[in-house]
Amino acid sequence: MSYLITGATGLVGQQLLTRLLKRRKSLYCLVKDDDNRQRLLDMAAKLNQQRLIIPIMGNLRDPLLGLSETDLEHLKGNVTDVVHLACDRDFGNITNERVKRHIYGTEQVIACGHAIGAKRLHHLSSIAAAGLYRGCFDETMFSQAEQLTHPYFLSHHLCEKVVRQQSDLAFRIYRPGFIVGDSQTGQANRVQGPYYFFKLMQRLGDMVPKWMPLAGFEGGCINIVPADYVADALDCLIHTPDLDGQCFHLTDNKPYLAGEVLNLISKANRGPTLTLKFNMNLGGLLPQPWLQLASQYPPIAKLGQRVLADLGIPQDLWSMLNYPTRFDNHNAKRILDAAGIHCPDLASYINPVWDYWERNLDPELFIEQAICAKLANKVVMITGAGSGIGRACAQRLATTGAKLILVGRRQDKLEETLALIEAKGGKGLACPCDLTQDDAVKQLISERLSQEGNVDVLINCAGRSIRRSVQHSTERMHDYERTMAINYFARVRLILGLIETMASQGRGHIINVSSIGVLTNAPRFSAYVASNSALEAFCRCAGAEYADRNVSFTTINMPLVDTPMSAPTELYQAIPTLSAAQAADLIAKAVVKRPKRIATRLGIVGATLHALSPTIAESCMNMLYRLFPESGEIQPNDKHYHNQQQIIGLAAMLRGIHF
Ligand SMILES: NC(=O)c1ccc[n+]([C@@H]2O[C@H](COP(=O)([O-])OP(=O)(O)OC[C@H]3O[C@@H](n4cnc5c(N)ncnc54)[C@H](OP(=O)(O)O)[C@@H]3O)[C@@H](O)[C@H]2O)c1
The missing domain is CATH 3.40.50.720 (NAD(P)-binding Rossmann-like Domain)
Incomplete structure (x- = not known):
């Protein structure tokens, strides 16, 4: 035979x-x-x-x-x-x-x-x-x-x-x-x-x-x-x-x-x-x-x-x-x-x-090929690119063949990021700009659109966080104004400036780095969560208008990440967080898949609990609010000092949620 x-x-x-x-x-x-x-x-x-x-x-x-x-x-x-x-x-x-x-x-x-x-x-x-x-x-x-x-x-x-x-x-x-x-x-x-x-x-x-x-x-x-x-x-x-x-x-x-x-x-x-x-x-x-x-x-x-x-x-x-x-x-x-x-x-x-x-x-193992195919010769604007998640994101996208427009206020920080991406063979441009200033943003957009023709992907990373309870904010209206200025108005300003060009060219993707706090309604973050929630609401409405013009919006409900932003909160030093590189991987995934939302399991469980039983969810968050200390509050004679091990254990279990 x-x-x-x-x-x-x-x-x-x-x-x-x-x-x-x-x-x-x-x-x-x-x-x-x-x-x-x-x-x-x-x-x-x-x-x-x-x-x-x-x-x-x-x-x-x-x-x-x-x-x-x-x-x-x-x-x-x-x-x-x-x-x-x-x-x-x-x-x-x-x-x-x-x-x-x-x-x-x-x-x-x-x-x-x-x-x-x-x-x-x-x-x-x-x-x-x-x-x-x-x-x-x-x-x-x-x-x-x-x-x-x-x-x-x-x-x-x-x-x-x-x-x-x-x-x-x-x-x-x-x-x-x-x-x-x-x-x-x-x-x-x-x-x-x-x-x-x-x-x-x-x-x-x-x-x-x-x-x-x-x-x-x-x-x-x-x-x-x-x-x-x-x-x-x-x-x-x-x-x-x-x-x-x-x-x-x-x-x-x-x-x-x-x-x-x-x-x-x-x-x-x-x-x-x-x-x-x-x-x-x-x-x-x-x-x-x-x-x-x-x-x-x-x-x-x-x-x-x-x-x-x-x-x-x-x-x-x-x-x-x-x-x-x-x-x-x-x-x-x-x-x-x-x-x-x-x-x-x-x-x-x-x-x-x-x-x-x-x-x-697993097709996602081939994400590298997919991301290069998506971004080769495209223009990607990354705000907050001088540090933390924004910088890690620029490094992650450096080898994709995209031109990276790096935005932030501090030119020296942007230049450092540019050097890092150029060392990897990437190309980009440092564009210092205070995104809370209307005229500065208008100039940034008109310069970039006249030079590049379009911004294909906008990654909104620039932002600020404030961890302070409402009880301690009664005389601090400016906290609410400051977070809205950068986390909401600055991002909307950029989107409004770029979106019509994206739509007229039939391609555009806006990725907003939001927070897990929006899903869990984290206590002590009322200013921060509200500003991010406002942006999510804006994008849901805008998404409905632009879905048929191939402009999509992705919200990333990022958990706690180890960056200069989270560094000042002492408690966060003792609990597991994502690294900035891991956060950048989530952004890369968003670029490839263009999903409406990327969230961690705990974020989804939190949102589900709030939707199904808001009273139970509120009681849980209140219990956690009482357990966790205010920033800078842990003193040897404070009750939180004695609870510290318990607090760290709980924070580790609820990995990623900020309290
Ligand atoms: N770290 C976390 O745990 C965490 C968790 C969830 C979500 N996030 C979100 O992720 C984003 C990035 O945070 P990060 O942790 O990477 O913090 P970060 O290292 O402090 O980065 C924030 C960036 O925003 C830029 N920025 C602030 N105000 C600006 C303004 N007016 N105009 C232009 N740029 C401005 C800063 O650059 P300049 O100072 O040079 O302007 C800085 O590069 C933020 O939106 C944050 O809310 C962070």
């Missing part, structure tokens, strides 16, 4: 190759270009099997796979089995055009097998060939498939049909469940299928603490299998005699419900549990015409698309959560059980799969 294999460098292909090699037969592997060929040669070198793994240049899009005369001649009589693994397993990318290509590719695999005198075709199909069949689909069923409307289902179904109807070779068909990485190492090569939900659960884990119970749903059974199980099963079934013309389900006998799968993913992420389950079919009790109307109403549809795009989930994948099909795998199981091959329980291997995704496949 020797083999011609398509898709040898894919997720299943790589694993299958290592198993087939044990039989010491030649593996002719179709490679479509030099990159693909090199990948295969690297694999062969790693396995020290350059003699047995032989690349064959060709393409599924060409007649007879585009094999050269020489290759066809060489393969003739040398190949007994054609193993067709290549196909699109990515639910998110498949289009009707690609369906046609897959069908054509499968036809050419058959034609090529015939031309080289192969005996048998092994076709890796998918459970998707059943469509969205309601009930139990067994290995003898094919034409009973239902609801093949999505190209992903259609493609697998029609390719299988080609094999069944057009193959003049003997054939075996294998239908695996949704394939994830290796059950031991988690290794996979791309994000597809269940991986799309990893980002969703990661976001949830970032936003909500582990102990918080959440409402979830049950959904349908999602049949997930690891790549090594599929490869073991293929290796066994390919080499078992007398199975031609049969179909095998390579599925999990006890698949989990969609809600349980999300919970397992969340557990692997050490995130919260979706405890309260509701049945998604309950949606059926709601008036359907209303639901349909609502979901087709453009703003609602657009909103849904934006949420899914933000999470990187293909729109149609959402419908898979209610997957209606179960799979009977008696035929495959009988043979695989005898060979000692069993599909492992998802719960036993979700951890390595998650870890591998988080370390190698």
